Amino acid sequence: MSKFVTREKFIPYNLPDLTEAEINEVTDTLRSGWIAKGPRTNQFEKDFAAYVGAKYAVAMNSCTAALHVALLTQGIGAGDEVITTPMTFASTASTIIHTGATPVFADIDYKTGCIDPDEIEKKITSKTKAIVPVHYSGQVCDLDRIYEIARKHNLFVSEDAAHALCSRYKGRLIGNKLMGTASYSFYATKNLATGDGGMLVTDDEETARKARIFSGQGMSKNAWNRYAQGGTWKYDICEPGFKYNMFDIQAALGLQQLARLNEMQAKRLKIAEQYNAEFAKIDGVEPPFVPDYTTHSWHLYVLRILPEKLTIDRDQFIVELNNRNVGTSVHFIPVTYMSAYTNRFGFKQGDFPNCEKHFERIISLPLYPTMKDEEVQYVIDAVRDIVEKFHK
Ligand SMILES: Cc1ncc(COP(=O)(O)O)c(C=O)c1O
Structure with a gap:
């Protein structure tokens, strides 16, 4: 029997990694x-690009916002269909509906x-x-296959890169040498966090120009500068756009987080x-399969349990982790x-079917830069303890 002892302090599923550098940049912005x-x-746009x-x-x-705008820049709307994955957060699909188009779901590859x-x-x-396509969990x-299909059928590709800052495909960073767009999230739990925030990147000038207009109330160029000395009060609304732009307090966090990203x-x-x-040594769980072409960003650590080897299901496994003071999440329903x-x-x-099977097995474990070594070891020990107690 294992000698596992439950710790007193809860290990949260996620915590942002913020230092004096971020705090100072925010206060400088306020001042x-x-x-x-x-x-x-x-500046954040320049540095990020x-x-x-x-x-x-x-x-x-x-x-x-970036996912919505990406489709709008291509004129996608009523009567159109856009293919995406069911294994994602709702906004990947909801933004398709917001354009007036219909989301069409295609099942996942069970391995990845x-x-x-x-x-x-x-x-x-x-x-x-x-x-x-969603670069799930990082x-x-x-992408070669997806862009080949896109070329064959003349389709636009809007990569949902919410999890994929620092991910690489065949050695190349997501966002580099793009044929479509990539949209990133800077929500509090992400690898780069600004509380809330996002970025659309593209190599196409016209797409970028339209994205600026759609995300900035449909205003003509540089209208943000209209209150500065030398700025002009005149502007046109050339599209009924959206109030989707980032603002400088978010960007202050972004600049310093980007400087610390590596x-x-x-x-x-x-x-x-x-x-x-x-986890590879524990008979009853399965670490993520990472194909040769992927450099994983490790935004999420999605462990799969193997219910055929256990007397408990995923939901009960989460309760057992919680009882041992380990916070978890599930990505995604x-x-x-x-x-x-x-x-x-x-x-x-x-x-x-693949999405359903995957969903029944997944647990997102704590993974963030400020985790201490003993916390990482504790999470491993907790998983091992549960598997030992509930092995068939
Ligand atoms: C795969 C995926 N796409 C899109 C989003 C939306 O990101 P945001 O919260 O920045 O709008 C999320 C949010 O976590 C996500 O997980």
Whole structure:
């Protein structure tokens, strides 16, 4: 029997990694007198584009906004279909509906949790205009296959890179040499956190120009500058746009988080490697499968339990972890299980078998740069203890 002893202090599932550098940049911003979109947002866009190796970056107040705008820049709307994955957060699909188009779901590759290109091909009709692949958890989708399908059928690709800052496909950072767009999230739990925030990147000048207009109330160029000396009070609204822009307090966090990103990533990688090595030795759970073409960002550590080897299911496993003071989450309850989607599209059990099987097995474990070594070891010991107690 193991000698596992439950710790007193709860290990949260996630914590942001904020230092004096971020705090000082925010207070400097407050003291500067410019708190709306302005110089820091512009600088963050430049620095971010340079980091991922994209020509243009447009900062927004969320990834949801960026995903919406990405489709709008391509004129996608009523009567169109857009293919995406059910294993994602709702906004990937909701933003398709917000354009007036219809989301069409394609099942995942069970090994990676990412959308399966073969399933995409099956869902293409004469109405299909775009694909929104999600780099799930920081894995990357099989991009060569996806872009090959897109070229063949003349489809736009809007990569949902909410989890994929620092992910690489065949050695190349997501966002680098893009043929479509990539949209990142800076929500509090993300690898780079600004509380809420997002970024759309593209190598296409026209897409970037439209993204700026759609995300900035449809205003003509540089209208943000209209209150500065030398700025002009005149502006045009050339589209009925959205109030989606980032502002400088968010960008202040973003600038300093970006400067510390490589250091934070190294810590994530170390934890993920320790988890991978230890969970591979435990008969009853399965560490994530990472294909050769993926450099994982380790935004999420999604452990799968193997119910065929255990007397408890995933939900009970989470209760057992919680009883041992380990915080968890589940990414994701499939979008196709949500009432807004089942009511609208009539989805039923068995429609997306790989996604359903994956969902029944997954638990997101704590993984963040400020985790202490003993906390990482404790999470491993807690998982081992549960598997030992509930092994068939
Ligand atoms: C896969 C995915 N796409 C999009 C989003 C939306 O991101 P945001 O909260 O920045 O709008 C999330 C949020 O976590 C996500 O997980």
